[in-house]
């Protein structure tokens with residue numbers, strides 16, 4: 380009788396475990412490529428988020444440069460951070476993403492956790508003009524996408540920490556060119572950077588500057 384009860388308990392536990400695996404997909408599911416592809420496809424983007432084309436461009440830049448330490452200035456809810464995070468996970472690197480709005484920081488953290496990237500991407504809350512100087516070490520990838528008129532300020536804080544060979548990407552450089560003219564003048568005329576402006580996506584009829592730090 381006692382043995383029979385034990386078998387029933389064991390069978391119940393097994394059924395419960397199978398249910399958990401079927402419903403939640405097991406611990407590996409959220410990090411699977413298929414799950415992440417669906418998650419980014421269904422992502423509830425707002426007008427603030429980068430477009431899927433721009434986000435994929437960022438990921439490809441991270442991967443092709445083999446970037447190991449990146450900074451994103453302006454996370455919003457983390458669409459760009461997830462896409463770059465997948466790239467940094469593949470290179471064995473790490474991304475720091477900075478956001479001033481506490482609610483967006485929480486959304487960004489929740490979204491990164493949902494795809495298992497919480498250890499690859501660190502969300503830092505606060506004004507980037509104050510949090511950027513606290514970042515230690517060197518960086519080889521930066522993506523600037525916060526207050527358009529402050530792009531040059533963000534860049535100037537990061538520049539001493541940029542390794543030769545680093546990639547610098549800035550968003551909205553066509554439609555907000557006037558607000559960031561000082562940044563564009565600097566990066567396009569500096570002998571230390573090769574720069575091109577590209578449009579990876581037609582969705583916002585905007586573009587990104589991509590710069591390579593030569594020395």
Ligand SMILES: C[S@@+](CC[C@H](N)C(=O)[O-])C[C@H]1O[C@@H](n2cnc3c(N)ncnc32)[C@H](O)[C@@H]1O
Pocket residue numbers: 427428429451452453454455456457458459460477478479480483505506507508524525526
């Ligand atoms: C265009 S959205 C970023 C979109 C995001 N990069 C993406 O890929 O989805 C700009 C974000 O920058 C944030 N922001 C504006 N000024 C900031 C500052 N001084 N420090 C940090 N974040 C800032 C805004 O709150 C907003 O969420």
